Structure formats: C-alpha cells, structure tokens
Amino acid sequence: MYKTLSSFIEKLDSTVSNLYQKDFLLTWEKSYGELETILTLAEALKYLRDHNISARCFDSGLAISQFRDNSTRTRFSFASAANLLGLAVQDLDEGKSQIAHGETVRETSAMISFLSDIIGIRDDMFLGEGNAYMREVGAALDEAFADGVLPQRPGIINLQCDIDHPTQSMADLLHLKTQFGSLENLKGKKIAMTWAYSPSYGKPLSVPQGIIGLMTRFGMQVDLAYPEGYGLIPEVAEQAGKQADESGGNFRIVNSMEEAFQDADIVYPKSWAPFHVMKRRTEFLRKNDHDALKGLEKECLANNARFKGWECTEEKMKLTRQGKALYLHCLPADISGVSCREGEVAATVFERYRVPLYKQAGFKPYIIAAMMLANRFENPADVLHIMAEDKVKRRM
Amino acid sequence: MYKTLSSFIEKLDSTVSNLYQKDFLLTWEKSYGELETILTLAEALKYLRDHNISARCFDSGLAISQFRDNSTRTRFSFASAANLLGLAVQDLDEGKSQIAHGETVRETSAMISFLSDIIGIRDDMFLGEGNAYMREVGAALDEAFADGVLPQRPGIINLQCDIDHPTQSMADLLHLKTQFGSLENLKGKKIAMTWAYSPSYGKPLSVPQGIIGLMTRFGMQVDLAYPEGYGLIPEVAEQAGKQADESGGNFRIVNSMEEAFQDADIVYPKSWAPFHVMKRRTEFLRKNDHDALKGLEKECLANNARFKGWECTEEKMKLTRQGKALYLHCLPADISGVSCREGEVAATVFERYRVPLYKQAGFKPYIIAAMMLANRFENPADVLHIMAEDKVKRRM
C-alpha cells in the first residue's frame, strides 16, 4: 500500500506547480504541471479513503459554500471534500436571485472569512457575472488580508461560473485518465463536445466551455459541434484553438453532430443556451424586464425544437471509433423517454454507460479536496507523507 | 466504570446478531438478538457519553439526512447521533412535496453516497410511499456498490415512514426496559396502544404500528384500541398477532379506550388518521385533486369530533394497574387546555408524566447512534472495547 502512496508522493515532488494560496477559477490559468498536481492529489486522496486511512489535515476550520444556483451533486461533493480534510461546511445563503456587488461583496467577503480556509462559489446564471463575482470576492479577500483584517487569505474554488466549470472538467479529465490509462494516452484521441437537444432553456455554457478549454491541453482532437447560432463565448473558443496548437492537438467547430461523432473516442452530448441568448437574458434580468424574459424563453424553446435531431442515438454512436466511444455527461442528463419525451440521449445509450458515468461523477469530491489541499498547503507531498506515516484510521 | 462497560461488551459478545451493512427499516425484520444488540449498544453509548468518554469511531465521514416531512426532535436526534460517532450531517433537501421516483432516485442515491456512511430518511406523508421509497434508495445503493461506483454501501435508517417508526419504538422500548428493569420483566405486562382525539388531521400511522409491531415481540399483553373505522394497515396488525403468539404474549383489538386501559401497566394514547382515509388521501394527492383533499379533511375532522371522549383523563388512568400505568407519548402531545382546547390527554396527567416522557425522548439519539454503529462495524463489541481502553475525553 505504501508503495502506491510513495508513487503519488514522488509524482508530486517531480511536478512543478504553484497552486499554494492561488484561487482555482479557470483551468486555462493553470499550468500543465498544476493540472497534473490536482489529478495526482485527487488520486492519492481517493486511495487513502479507499484504504481507510484518514486524510484529515485540518483539526478545525471552515469551508464556506455559496450556491447562487441550485445544486445537489456539487453541494455534496463540496461537503464530502471539506469533511474528508477535516473542515466543517458553513453555507452562505443570500437567496439565489440577488446579484450583490460592490460594498456588500467587499464587506461580506471579509466578514465570513475570519476563521475560514476555503470559499466555494457556484454562480452560473448570468453571463458576464459569475466569474467576475468570484474575482471581486478574491480582490476583497486580498485587500482584507493585506490590511491585516484577515490572519489568512481563504482560497476560492469555482464550483461553476458563466465561463468554466473546473471541478467538473477536472473530474471528467481524471475519469479519462483512468479509462485510457494515462494523460499521455489521451494524445490524438478524438473527443466530440456537442450540443444536444433538450426541452429546457437557459442551461449554462460552462460545461462545454470547460471541456474545450481543458481537453485541448492534452493533444486531443477536440470537435465542438452545435447548430448554427448556438456558439459559446468567442474568447473561450479562441483559447481552445490556441491551446490545441500548442499541445499538438486539434480544435475545430462543426455544425453537425454526426461529423463530430465520426471516429470519436469520446462523446459529450449536452444541451446549452446560445451565447447571444444568454447575453440578452442577462440584459433583461438587469432591467427586471419579465415580459422580455418570457418572450425570450418562448423564442428559444421554439428554436431549440428545430434541432430535435441532435440526440445521441444508437445510430450516431455507431459512427464513433468501433462504435464504442466513451459517452460522458455531467449529469443529470435529459434521457429520451425517461426524464423527458425527447432529449439529449437515447435511453439505451445512457443505460449502457451508466456505470462509467457514475464513476465519472465520483471523482468530483476528490478533485475538490485536491484543490482545497493544494490551496492551503505549500507542499502537498509532505502532507501525504505524514498521512502515510501516521496511518490514522478513517473508520475505527 | 470499566466494569459496566465490560458487561455491555459481554452482552454484545453473547448476542447473535447480523446488523452489519443491513438497513434498519422495520423492527419486525430484525431478530430478537438484533433488537437486543441495538438496546445494549444504545445503553453503552449513553454510558460513555455520561462518563465523558469519546464515542467517536469515525475520524471523518458524512451522515445524510433527508426529511420529506417536518421534524425537530428526530432531526436533532439524528444530528446528535452522527456527531457522537464523528460523522458530519449533510441535509438532502428536495422540498417535501415532491415524490421523486425511478431514474431520479437511482441517480441521486449514488451521487450523494460517494463518501457517505449513513442515510437517514423520514418519509411518512403518503401511505404506500415512504417505506417503498427507502427500499428504492437501498436497491439503488446496492446496484451502485455492486457496479463499483461506490467504494462502500451506506446504511439506511428509517427515521419514520408510512409503516413503521423504528427509532421511536426502539427508544420507547429502551425506556420500558429502563423503567421495568429488563426486557424479561416486560413479559405479561399490559400495554394499551390507543387512539386518542386530536383537533388535527392526517397524522401518520407509523407510531401505533411501530408499537404493536415491536411490543408484541416481548410477551406483552398488547391492546390496540380505536373507534370503529380507525384501523391500521391490516398486514401490520396481522404481524402483531403472529408475534404475540410466538412470544407468549397477546394482541387484541378493542373499540374502547376504557377496555384497553383496564389494568394496563403502560398506556400510549395517540391520535392517527384511519387507514382508509390515508389511502384516499394518497390517491387524491397523486391526482393533485385539491378540492377532494379539502373535502376529505373536512369530513375527517367532523368524524374525529365524534370521538372527543377518547381522551386520556385522570378517570381513565384510574382504570390502569393500581391507577399508576406508565404514560407514553412520542411527543408533541395535544394536551387539553394547553396546546389545544380538547386533545389527547388531560393536562394533569401529562404534567405528572412529563419527566419520564422527556427521558423516553432522550433515548432516541442513542438508539439512532446504535443503529449507525451496528450498520458500519462488523463487531460493535470490539469498537466499545477500544473506546473503553483509549478513554479519550469527550470534553477536555
């Protein structure tokens, strides 16, 4: 057992990484080594837990969660991660409709942080708002720490914003690493991140953006597919292109699900609202224009309905490499005939991939715990070393 | 002190029990030895706490609570039990009106369980639903564990369903054991589980069912009394009769509170809604037929009002053995002239039994903790042994 832990510790020791006291807001702000560090730490923490060894590195301390949108699985992942390391969760519940800014953010950020180690934020409802809010909180914490108001500067973890969903995409990446054996093995693999039909409206862009923003780092062939008009934030697509060039991979946008699925090793069919719709939505919300919002919703659902063909069917799965591409989803999926009449994926396809899908989700608590640990400890390898030496049982 | 703990450990060692990794859903699914094990463990945990010895057997871990109906005392009992053993509580709050089934239950059950040890569920609003829901969650967990999705299979504890309320009835039993000296001493004792008038409507059947389903195991004379038409689930009454036969006790249904009180050693007067009303109510709820529901409520309250004589008065108490039967209630009671004009019990009766009633309630946290511990540890006696040896102080 110690042998495996040793290999994680060696891996951490040999990886250049600078995550200590840095917020985790966008994966593309992190170096390759830093992403590797998070994956290694997550694997090590999972290994410890699976072998009933305590991963508590905090005797006490708070992890604050602020969910400005509903969440079950991320909420439980965050709570699990905090608990695994010894932190207690305290919710900051302002009511999700409120977009607080300025003085309130500056003051509240300091007030909740006197004895806090981590602040996890989900704020994905409004384009241009979520990530900006996280940075505003971060700036307030920097200021409070510099002024001596806070004895330490809590780390921020992005639990989904308007731009990225790094705890999701990193959990997805760890799943791929596990399924394909190594990050190196992902080189040259084709992943199809494609829009899919859903009978709902206003789903955030952060998952597809997170996927193209992360998978292009590993030399993969990344196809982003959507019906005309369903584009993502242009800057994120640009970033993906640049990264693909640098990593020896490829990034292209196509307007056909079939084209993206062709010879794909991995498919990720998932609905989202078009960028320009989300922009208009945010404007109407700012103006509190409910009639315009209703109109927009109606218009959007009608437009969506033109693309019911964008479903991940058995036929389309046959187009993938040997008909056996790995199917991914961040869950919950809109399953045709199960959770809705017509949706993102055929029931038989979903059913065949249920087990790997759930395993994919099971990485998230460890990814979040890894982000927490890397933020609070300058040398995570030392922390693992102590845990491996002490071998405190998690369960008596 | 160690002497007392030793006796608990010996008792556990000599009791045949198979509670490890088994959900606790209905007391009548558990063997006599298993019920004894829960009682012994609860007593041991109370003993440890009272002597300021830590009962933490978890260094970290989550206990999930899902309350699909309001609760204060069970909520606090669950939180106390989890905390006593070292688990942190995480609420799963779906909104209580929602009856989720199928895919959602299957998926959510796995998603909340990656690092969870215990799931406590209260779901008592709809006849035919609550216990079935718990089994659905259990099946989903079994599947996820078998598929390798979950590294462990969390245990489920029934915090009250439509059929049974085992944490209540077991706490009641521990109270009786304490009051009468031993389980053996309960043999031949008469307990009157009787309906009582309340100005409210729709109270679950789980408490009276839980009581007749448990107390018939111990050779007691169990009288179930209710006005005609206020019957319980027929299968539970049948089960009670069968158990009374096996245990050398007696079970009968009478339609008079006085008859049940006659020479009773214990009385448990408590309101509930008739079985057939609860059935109609569930049908109307499924159809979302609010007019029918209103009509049913009106009809029921009118019918209840015919039985205002079903009150636990001083006069009726005089009928009991030497006029001194032990009065039980799961609390809160509808006390005549205090919490309502006319209710389940006269104020003077309630007042005289307030202290034992509160002690009765005080067993619940320990019963829940015992169920948690027995579910997670193959050999609870060993766990107690370690606690007795280590003697870690609960409070410094």
Place this chain on the structure above:
Amino acid sequence: MYKTLSSFIEKLDSTVSNLYQKDFLLTWEKSYGELETILTLAEALKYLRDHNISARCFDSGLAISQFRDNSTRTRFSFASAANLLGLAVQDLDEGKSQIAHGETVRETSAMISFLSDIIGIRDDMFLGEGNAYMREVGAALDEAFADGVLPQRPGIINLQCDIDHPTQSMADLLHLKTQFGSLENLKGKKIAMTWAYSPSYGKPLSVPQGIIGLMTRFGMQVDLAYPEGYGLIPEVAEQAGKQADESGGNFRIVNSMEEAFQDADIVYPKSWAPFHVMKRRTEFLRKNDHDALKGLEKECLANNARFKGWECTEEKMKLTRQGKALYLHCLPADISGVSCREGEVAATVFERYRVPLYKQAGFKPYIIAAMMLANRFENPADVLHIMAEDKVKRRM
C-alpha cells in the same frame, strides 16, 4: 510563544470569575472580573489560532443556533467559534415570525439539548420578548437538568435580544482595549453613542443599549445622543448612569450629535427606532394589526426624515479629539451615497475607518468562543494550559 500564553493563563488565574454554567444574557449581570475573563480568553484563543495551535477542547458535541432574525456575520461568528472549540453547529429553524412560548418552549428546549453544550439565540425583533424568551429557555433547561432529563445543562449565549447585544459590545470592547492598549487606558476617554439617520425603520435598540450598558463600567465619559423622542429602554439608561457613578466615569444624555462628538475619543453613530415606537409595534404585532403596522412605519419614516442632519460627516468628525476619534459601527452601516442616498455616515469617513471597523468585527468569533469555553469549563486557565502543552496543530 509560550510566554504570551503564560501571561494569559496568569491573568485568568488572578481574576475572580464565576462564569461556569452561567448563561451570558446581559453584560451588566456580569462582574468586572468576568468581563475581563472573557476578554482574556478571547485574546488567548485568537493567539492560539494565529499560531496554528488547535483550540479544540471538545472531541464532539453540538452548538445549537436559533436565529429568530436574519443574520450573516453573527451566524458566521457563531459557527466559527463552535468549530474552533470542536463543536458542530445545528440550526433550530422555526421560522422567524413565530413567537413560541409556554409549553412549546419548555418541551423544545429539552428535546434539542440531550447532547448539546451550547445554545446561541438571536431574538431581537420585539421589545419585551427576546430576553424574556432566552430566560424562558434557560428555566426550561434548569428544570430538565434538575429532573435528570438532561445529563448536562447547556449554556445559553445571547446573540442579540431586545435589551442587549453582548457578543457585539464585548467585541467592541476588545477592539477598544486593543486600540487604546488596556482597559485602564479607557478611563476618562469619551465615547459618543449617538443616533444617526437611516432610511430604514425598526432597527433594534440592543446595540446602543449594549454600548451604554458596557462602556459605563470602565470609567469612560459616555454621551448618549439622540433626537428628542428617540429614547432607549429607561431602565437600561438608569443602569448606565449608576454604573458610570460606580466606575468613576460619566453618563449623560444629550439631544445633539455635535455636543456628543465634541472632544470624543470614540464615536458610534448608529440608527435605531425609538423605544415608544418599538413598544407600539410589538402591541400591533401581537394583535396582528397590519394596517396599524403600516401606519406606524409610515409615521416613523416621516419622523426619521426630520433628522437627516444626524449624519457622521467629516465636519462633525472635526469636533472630536484632534479630529481623530475612533469611529465604530456594528456593521453593516448605511453609508451615504453608497448603500443609500442619505445615511448614518459619510462615505469618506467610513472609508477611512474601514480597516479598524473590520478588525472590530473580527473579534466577535473569539468573544463567542470565549463565552462558550467559560460556560463549559470550570477552570479555563487549565484548558489553555493543556492546549499550550499539547500544541496540536490546527492545520497539519
């Protein structure tokens, strides 16, 4: 490092104090030595935390919070304090509009306390209610403990009532002690506790009452200033006067902000609703008379508007000692041109004092933790001694 802790321990050893198992409801019920003990303990706990030494004195246990009014900073302070000492927080959420009394309070108090160490209560909405409610809970706990229902009697901490806000005023006092070097140095200092204009209505009286009820203990010159008709509870003002006489200080009421600010060393401009208005409001609330409540609000806001001149401006600050009085506020403040058009304080004044204000707020978690510790341990110095010896790291 041990030297500093030793000095705290010596200080505690030499201070006569009787806080063990006593609720903390009003500062003026506590002796000078007891107030000193809380301050010393709070400083010691902060010192431990700042030096990464664990202050856990509980292996497990619950701290219950009951917020009958909204709160962010006190909620987080309470959670931080509980966590620092090793207690888990469990919320008792009855809905804030409900004023439960009598049987319900008596019973609920026992039911939530079987394994609880601390109960923190905020109940500040209704004059004549909040403090009375806390005492009612206390009496119920006394009774349950005397009757053997509870194995221990949890301590109550007033997290703000209609009369006092002791965790706030004690945090303010620790701030003053830190700023001026010692309690002795506060002798002769002038503090202006003054009403200030706010565009809102119905703010509790507990902060100004808490300040005059505490600061008059330390030989300070306490000026309470408000427009005619904005008086506090008369008994509290009387108490303040008596205390000022005893401590060699001074207490007077003036009807001019300028007069209070003149040569003040400390200013605390803060809005509140007049005593007689709060009394009428409570009456209307009891009668559920919504029209009368609306009328009262309108009348009050109109009356408030006559006193927009009561703003802490740069001009008024110039009146204070060398123009440099320390500005205090319990936060959040109504800042003119920032959080409202016209408010309690000019933006430039607030901005200049932002850092000390936030530091003032940062003492609250430690004050609450000190109150918890003093309530649960007969000899807090011994507890600190063990912590200093063991030197368990808070963070690995």
